[in-house]
Amino acid sequence: MADIYDFIPRELMILDFANSKITRAAAPHDLFTEYPYVVHWLRHLDVLNDEQASSLLKAAEEHPDRAQAALEQINDLRDACFGLFTAAARKQPLGAEHLAVLNRHLQEALGQRRLAAAEPEGARWEWDLPAASLDWMRYPLALAAAELLTSDQAGRIRECDGCYWLFLDTSRNGKRRWCNMKICGNREKARRHYERTRKKPAAEQ
Numbered sequence: 001m002a003d004i005y006d007f008i009p010r011e012l013m014i015l016d017f018a019n020s021k022i023t024r025a026a027a028p029h030d031l032f033t034e035y036p037y038v039v040h041w042l043r044h045l046d047v048l049n050d051e052q053a054s055s056l057l058k059a060a061e062e063h064p065d066r067a068q069a070a071l072e073q074i075n076d077l078r079d080a081c082f083g084l085f086t087a088a089a090r091k092q093p094l095g096a097e098h099l100a101v102l103n104r105h106l107q108e109a110l111g112q113r114r115l116a117a118a119e120p121e122g123a124r125w126e127w128d129l130p131a132a133s134l135d136w137m138r139y140p141l142a143l144a145a146a147e148l149l150t151s152d153q154a155g156r157i158r159e160c161d162g163c164y165w166l167f168l169d170t171s172r173n174g175k176r177r178w179c180n181m182k183i184c185g186n187r188e189k190a191r192r193h194y195e196r197t198r199k200k201p202a203a204e205q
């Protein structure tokens with residue numbers, strides 16, 4: 001089975017996973033209100049290929065209750081990740097409750113890992129799950145979250161000053177404040193400019 005790790009840098013993917021729900025912004029959103037949305041999101045990121053995506057969508061259609069349960073588990077992991085990454089971004093200790101949730105998902109994920117012989121030598125990790133298992137996406141996500149939190153990159157997690165999105169600060173001085181300079185950076189500059197020009201007449205009186 002393909003591995004999420006094979007496709008995109010895991011630290012970016014796992015932050016985007018956490019960003020799929022933002023409640024504090026001016027425009028709150030939750031991208032994962034139905035199981036198929038998660039599948040489409042992973043397909044969009046090229047984590048799943050067409051064949052994998054359609055087998056998951058078919059399985060979800062055939063077993064709506066199981067798909068709903070799988071979605072609740074994915075969102076449970078996602079909300080814990082958001083809490084943990086936000087704490088890391090604010091240089092606060094990680095919350096015990098969020099850690100307990102991540103540890104539970106991790107334990108499940110590690111139980112689905114197995115070693116297989118690699119060509120021409122050595123071994124590689126595989127997932128011990130059928131391709132249409134509605135739950136499998138959650139496991140690599142849990143591992144990616146744990147890896148980010150235990151890596152040097154954890155100190156580079158930031159929370160956008162403008163929209164609360166989490167991002168990885170890869171700038172040399174490590175002082176980036178916005179998820180995207182063109183969007184939130186410019187919005188912030190425009191806001192400050194507006195406030196300066198608005199205050200002027202009063203200051204001149």
Ligand SMILES: [Zn+2]
Nearest residue numbers: 160163179184
């Ligand atoms: Zn932003």
